Amino acid sequence: MMTLRQIEVIRAVMVTGTIGGAAKLLNVSAPGISRLVKYTEKSLGLRFFQRQNGRYFPTPEAQNIFEQINGVYKKVDDLSETISNIGRGALSELRIGSVPSISQIMVPRAIEQVRRRYPELRIDINILKLEEAIDYLLLDRGECVAMSYRLEHPGLDFLPLASGELFCVVPDGHELAGCKQVSAKQIIQYPLIGIDPNDPYGRIMAEIFARNKLKYDITIRARFGTTVCALVKAGLGIAVIDQFTVAHGGYPGVAIIKIVEPTRFDTYVAVKRGAPLSLHVENFIACLRAEMQAINPTRNPPAKAQGRPRKT
Structure with a gap:
């Protein structure tokens, strides 16, 4: 031998x-x-x-x-x-989903990093609603979904991404545009544009008013945060929106104002329970987490989350 x-x-x-x-x-x-x-x-x-x-x-x-x-x-x-091809991502495909609020700015920035590391990796990105995200994972259409909320489901795990805050967005030139901060009570004095409060993402926006026992009226409802911002920019009202939707100046034409009341919320990555994660999706999750935490580096990721421990 x-x-x-x-x-x-x-x-x-x-x-x-x-x-x-x-x-x-x-x-x-x-x-x-x-x-x-x-x-x-x-x-x-x-x-x-x-x-x-x-x-x-x-x-x-x-x-x-x-x-x-x-x-x-x-x-x-x-x-x-073959090993070289795997290192470049040439033989693999990254299939991921995201809710709209994270997909607009955060996901593209994370994908940019993934592409630099795996220049030949094929990538498929889906923008999903909550009900679509569950089937997307359970039917193995993709490996992960970036979520702005967490739900209880026996077939899914939720890995922490980052914590965020809500902001008030108004059109440039609006009388509130020059304010450093506004209260929930001030916000409801103007026509509100928002997402249905019965929607899980909409509940995040509505919680600021419910917690302060304020009655409010959403005069225009839209499904996605980007549409809400477009309506605000058109001068049709003001809105409460998450910081990830408007991060990095991603929506010019609107002023972003801090809200006096605490508005922290947590974001997650949903994955199929028990399914091994590919090297590429682990890299994507790490890049997305870093991008989102960098928006507000003083915030820590959510402390409580169902899911598997992170690899070391």
């Missing part, structure tokens, strides 16, 4: 035709190559080479062995190419 090192040395001599050439090819000393060739021939009881004028030529009985050695090297080269 030959070791991989012996196979490597014998092939190097075969390719270069000299001990010195093999030593240079393998970046080792020539005496070491010579000793290993002699040892291999002695241990196997056959001669690999005939020496003529300082060069090494394969013996007739060794020809079949050399063909097998070349076959081994071809398989090693194929393995190396």
